[in-house]
Amino acid sequence: MSTVTDTAQRLRLECGFPDIPLASPRSRDRLLAVRDAAVAEFRLHGYLGGSVDEIARGSGVSKPTIYSYFDTKERLFLDAIGDALISAYTGLSPVGEWSSARTAREAVRAFLLDWARRLLSPETIALRRTVIGEAERFPRLASLWALTNATYGDRPLAEALTAMSRAGLLDLPRGDLPLRQLIAMAVGAPQLVATFRPADFDxxxxxxxxxxxxxxxxxSYGKEDR
Structure with a gap:
């Protein structure tokens, strides 16, 4: 798992995921081991089928210690899966520097490719299936995924496209339809295939x-290079 950033902490708190106070670096290492083992267990078996005994074995941390961090299995599930959701996006590169239509196109292409590779990795696709399967039981997870996606993906791209439009490189209508179209083509469509028809995904x-x-x-929206 990645280290907790200010943005990640804000996302967790905004969606109702409480902070876990840690007394020492050893406690932090144990917590990270528990989260990793819990994600692996819940991805395979879901919330109901996931076993805290198996998480204890996988992490090397005793059940009493696990329950000192998380007083219920539900809280363990929410914390571990929520942390993994945010980690899937952490490190997503900002839209790169650009000064012309050519470099603007390359910056957008590179951002979309990094985004798609992160979201369509086998680990993240398995996580997505877990969240979809448990969304009714744990709506906070669905909210966290949507907010995380907007924070790391939608908003930076929208800001970059707006700046490119102001610079005269794009002619964008009002509203977010162009943004939605671009994300759907580059990320959304292959994500559907990877999630529900993995044999057809490459x-x-x-x-x-x-x-x-x-x-x-x-x-559709570009102007002549200057």
């Missing part, structure tokens, strides 16, 4: 998908 195609999405987007 991660090696993601660079071509990102390039094609940007080409279609620029053919």
């Amino acid at each position: 991660a090696a195609e993601l660079p071509e998908i990102a390039e094609g999405a940007v080409a279609v987007f620029w053919s």
Whole structure:
């Protein structure tokens, strides 16, 4: 798991995931081991089928210690899966520098490709299936995923596209339809295939998908290079 950033902490608190006070570095290491083992267990078996005994074995941390961090299995599930959701996005590169239509296109393409690769990794797809399966029981997880996606993905891309429009490189109508179209082509469509038809998904195609999405987007909204 990644270290907790200010943004990650804000997302957790905003969605009602309480902070866990830790007395020492050893306590932190144990907590990270428990989270990793819990994510692996819950991804395989879901909330109801997941075993705290197996999490204890997988983490090397005793059940009494686990319950000193999390007083219930429900809280353990929410914390571990919620932390993994945020970690899937942590480190997503900002939209890169640009000064022309060519470099702007490349910056957007690189951002979308990094985003797609993170979300469509086998581990994150398995996590997505877990959240979908448990969304009715744990709506806070669905809220956390949506907020995390907006914070690390939608908003930075929207800000970059707005700046490119102000610079005269794009001619965007009001509203977020162009943003939605671009994300759907580059991330949303392959994510559906990876989630529900994994045998038809090939991660090696993601660079071509990102390039094609940007080409279609620029053919509709791009202006001549200056």
